[in-house]
Amino acid sequence: MSDAILQTVGLTKEFRGFVAVNDVNLSIRRGTIHGLIGPNGAGKTTCFNLLTKFLQPTRGSIRYDGRDITGMKPAEVARLGLVRSFQISAVFPHLSVLENVRVALQRQRGGSFDFWRSDSLLRQYDARARELLEDVGLTAYAGLTAGELPYGRKRALEIATTLALDPVMMLLDEPTAGMTHDDVGRIVQLIRRVSAGRTVLLVEHNLTVVSGLCDFITVLARGSVLAEGDYATVARNPDVIAAYLGDEASTEAAHG
Numbered sequence: 001m002s003d004a005i006l007q008t009v010g011l012t013k014e015f016r017g018f019v020a021v022n023d024v025n026l027s028i029r030r031g032t033i034h035g036l037i038g039p040n041g042a043g044k045t046t047c048f049n050l051l052t053k054f055l056q057p058t059r060g061s062i063r064y065d066g067r068d069i070t071g072m073k074p075a076e077v078a079r080l081g082l083v084r085s086f087q088i089s090a091v092f093p094h095l096s097v098l099e100n101v102r103v104a105l106q107r108q109r110g111g112s113f114d115f116w117r118s119d120s121l122l123r124q125y126d127a128r129a130r131e132l133l134e135d136v137g138l139t140a141y142a143g144l145t146a147g148e149l150p151y152g153r154k155r156a157l158e159i160a161t162t163l164a165l166d167p168v169m170m171l172l173d174e175p176t177a178g179m180t181h182d183d184v185g186r187i188v189q190l191i192r193r194v195s196a197g198r199t200v201l202l203v204e205h206n207l208t209v210v211s212g213l214c215d216f217i218t219v220l221a222r223g224s225v226l227a228e229g230d231y232a233t234v235a236r237n238p239d240v241i242a243a244y245l246g247d248e249a250s251t252e253a254a255h256g
């Protein structure tokens, strides 16, 4: 069996002639935390959406665990264990933290959305939901509504609802975006803990997070792979440094 769990060949996405992702060959090793980084507009989010099937590529192919998933729908790949973290908007703000995880568990096991009619059924999931809350450090928050959670804890809830789907491979889109320093530390520890026995692909802006978590990094710039390797290798690559400095310079120029 291949050491790579997820592979792309010639992955390309054009938006009306603009090439956002250009001939990208990725190989993500089973059991690793793989970072996808790059300056603003590099194509990270587009790439992430291609891998999770939220976008269809213009060209190229994607293989996951020995299968060609290029033509599959997001729900189909999720059933195969390739799961993206839910966006915060997918958390139900008026349900409690515990109920949010129960609903995610029910979707995994039953695939049904008529949870409002089957309270007794949902209680069956309580024990597992509490375990997941424990795993992400939210036990003390179980009874709060999700809307009342502080931002960093919402991201932890998002990870708990993702874990409820029992992913083989998790794809996380900027899990630390907008977080305070303390929250970042907690989420880093959490990702490390939940990555045990799984593969994780992480799109992330915070390079400290990337250096602390990722076994292997792919740097994108202008839609193409600029460099790959461990953090030390890519961080000293002159092309990577130039791409990031160029990005900072243009950000500074934009902000005066």
Ligand SMILES: Nc1ncnc2c1ncn2[C@@H]1O[C@H](COP(=O)(O)OP(=O)(O)OP(=O)(O)O)[C@@H](O)[C@H]1O
Pocket (backbone or CB within 6 Å): 015, 018, 019, 020, 038, 039, 040, 041, 042, 043, 044, 045, 046, 047
């Ligand atoms: N739906 C779309 N239609 C047209 N252009 C798009 C679309 N989505 C993305 N793009 C363009 O593709 C390029 C790559 O965008 P993408 O969001 O993938 O980059 P990114 O690396 O995630 O950037 P950031 O770090 O700023 O989030 C950008 O120039 C963007 O404007």
